[in-house]
Amino acid sequence: MVRTESKLPLAQVYTCESVASDIFQAIADPRRREVLAIVAEREHTAGEIAGRFKVTRQAVSQHLRVLLAAGLVVERRDGTRRWYAARPEGLEDVRAYLDALWPPALRRLKAAAEAEHAAGRGDGERN
Numbered sequence: 001m002v003r004t005e006s007k008l009p010l011a012q013v014y015t016c017e018s019v020a021s022d023i024f025q026a027i028a029d030p031r032r033r034e035v036l037a038i039v040a041e042r043e044h045t046a047g048e049i050a051g052r053f054k055v056t057r058q059a060v061s062q063h064l065r066v067l068l069a070a071g072l073v074v075e076r077r078d079g080t081r082r083w084y085a086a087r088p089e090g091l092e093d094v095r096a097y098l099d100a101l102w103p104p105a106l107r108r109l110k111a112a113a114e115a116e117h118a119a120g121r122g123d124g125e126r127n
Contacts, residue, residue, distance in 0.1 A: 023094050026070035032063045039073055040086040
């Protein structure tokens with residue numbers, strides 16, 4: 001589902017259908033993370049964002065559409081210009097998912113450390 005443009009071998013074009021609104025897929029791409037960092041600073045036009053990359057405006061527009069579909073950016077239209085800004089609450093689902101992973105992992109780590117301590121093994125005996 002991923003196509004690479006022939007003119008620009010480093011620019012990948014993603015369809016909104018393949019990524020849908022999956023936030024993890026949206027932020028998996030390094031260029032989209034860069035775009036997200038740019039619009040996190042302040043609102044930018046699509047042209048300003050595209051000017052920071054050595055890819056076509058169409059490729060940047062594709063990345064913006066994916067970020068929009070994922071709810072990570074918002075778009076504001078002003079005449080013919082489109083302004084983009086980060087939507088921090090779009091990452092709340094990711095934050096909640098990652099936060100839910102930590103308690104069980106920490107409990108397992110604690111149990112393993114306590115078991116090792118109870119067995120009386122020192123640092124030199126672990127490996």
